[in-house]
Amino acid sequence: MTRIIRRLSDTGTSYRALFCDLWGCVHNGKTAWPEAVAALQEFRAGGGRVILVTNSPRPKGPVAEQIAGMGVPRDAWDDIATSGDAAQYALFAGAVGHRVHHIGSTPKDDPFFTDVPPELEALRAEGPAIERVDLDQAEGIVCTSPLNEYDDRPEDYRAAFLYAKARGMKMLCANPDLIVDFGETRLLCAGSLAKFYEELGGEALYFGKPHPPVYDLARRRLAAIDGTLTDRDILCVGDGIGTDILGGEMEGLDTLFLTEGLQAGNFGPAERLDAERLEAFLTAEGRNPTLTTGFLR
Structure with a gap:
């Protein structure tokens, strides 16, 4: 059974590193939540390391610029690992060919193709x-x-997906999320399209949470900062029960489920979570997060 806590600091000295989700945990797509930022700053001030692990399809450079504009200061994190980062490796390795049809928002998603980190230049x-x-x-x-x-x-x-399936095309999905909340508006993500493509008989390739590539990348970036840390030191923080929590569990990592993201309001007031409703939900989802709280604070 998950243990309900009030705030991140209630974990004491159990963890030395966070793999922390962004959207729904640190910001709402428009602005950062001050309490979440303060929690990350406090964790780092106590010697902890923070890797922001996000299913954004954009590489870490544009994501860093984006969250700075939302009010997430540089002292709140050590490094970033994105689904876009992990998927770029597959793109330039030719996982879906070299002549590709792009489905995405332009110019917002263009950095996936144009912002190439130095370590991928040789592969490209x-x-x-x-x-x-x-x-x-x-x-x-x-x-x-x-x-x-x-x-x-x-x-x-x-129609387009049936045509692509008939031609045997694979889909590289750069963001496995199904939905996100942009302020008060719920938006569709690439993962919903990839799921539909699979339902039609097509094949989709995933690199973000809950799939291993983005965790491998996050571990490498954490090791570059502090090579003494192990999986026992890491806590995965997120609001996505089928991405953040499932992914952390599949990787053998402890998890902290934030109820007031995608599941906001489903378990009563954040200050007094209904343990029975929470446990029923987790049982139905087949998940068992190590810890649960309302907000990151």
């Missing part, structure tokens, strides 16, 4: 250049987000 130089082409000319699909995050639904892509 080895193979043919990645070209974004129309679907009928493509070898595979790269999905970073719906074309219109506000209005699109998976069913809108049925």
Whole structure:
């Protein structure tokens, strides 16, 4: 059974590193939550390390700029590992071919193709250049987000996906999230389109949470900061029961479930979580987070 705590500091000295989700935990897509920022700063001030592990399809550079603009200061984190970072390795290795059809929001998602970290330059130089082409000319699909995050639904892509499936195209999904809350508005994510493609018989490749590649990347970035830390030192923090919590459990890591993200309001007031309702939900989902709290604070 999960242990309900009030705040991050209630964990005491049990953990020396956090793999912390961003959207729904530290910010709402528009602005950072001051208490969440303060919790990360306090954890680092006590000697802890913070790796922000996000399913954003963009590389860490643009994500760092984005969260700075929302009010997340540089002293709140040590490094960032994104689904986009992990998926870029597969893109430049030709996992879905080199002539790809891009489904995503432009120019917002363009950095996935253009912001290449130094460690990938050699890989990019080895193979043919990645070209974004129309679907009928493509070898595979790269999905970073719906074309219109506000209005699109998976069913809108049925005809294109059936055509792609018939041609045996694989889809590289750069963000496995199904939905996010942008302020008070719920938006569709690339994961919903990838799931629909699979339901139609297509094959999708995933690199963000809950899948191993982004955790491997987060561990490498943590080790570059402090090579003495082990999995026993890491706590995964997130509001996604099927991404953050499932992923952490699959990696053998302890987890902290934040109820007031995607599941906001489902377990009573955040200050007095209903333990019975929470446990029923977790049992139905087949998850057992080590710890649970309302907000990151």
